[in-house]
Amino acid sequence: MLWLYILLGILLLITLLLLLPIKIYASYSNDFYCVLYIGLLKLGLYPTKPKQKKKKSKRVKERTTEPKDEKTNLLKEKGLSGLIEIIKKIAELAVGVLKDLFKHIIIKKLLLSIKIAGKDAADTAIKYGECCSAVYPAISVITGAVNFKNYGVDISPDFNENAESAINFETEAKVFVLWLVVFAIKYGIKGIKLLLELKD
Secondary structure, eight states: OHHHHHHHHHHHHHHHHHTOEEEEEEEESSSEEEEEEETTEEEEEESOOOOOOOOOOSOOOOOOOOOOOOOOOHHHHHHHHHHHHHHHHHHHHHHHHHHHHHHHOEEEEEEEEEEEOOSSHHHHHHHHHHHHHHHHHHHHHHHHHSEESOEEEEEEEOOSTTOOOEEEEEEEEEEEHHHHHHHHHHHHHHHHHHHHHHHO
């Protein structure tokens, strides 16, 4: 019976790992801040810690010259139509990955506040219109592709004299390890098939 308990323990551990959430939190006010959470593990993505400079060793390594492999010309090998077909398959694979991934990303929070200020009232109005025409369609595309729990966008013009433009941004998103494993298996096989086609 010991082997059964060991097997159940392994299955339980794998299940817990697959249900582990990967979260990302990012914000911008005066500076950009981004952190990644893998379960309880916290990884600071930005700002990064400054790296310590390594002391240069006095020993000079001998450079070994290795013969360079001749680059294969895919255009000559596959022909124009064959190369276009491969590019099309790569694009379809990339789009498929993004579509599937976006379906399983949960945006817990997306808050965006933009204050527009220009040289004068006319300049402020123009910049305000340009900003609205760029930001709102982009947000609508994102909200249509990803699962949202809470989001808010506020764009406002500031006609006061000596006013300055400002951006405040905060977002929090998560995806489970399970879906990343599924995508890796599903699209990894397709990616290997494409690589084999390139080598043929």
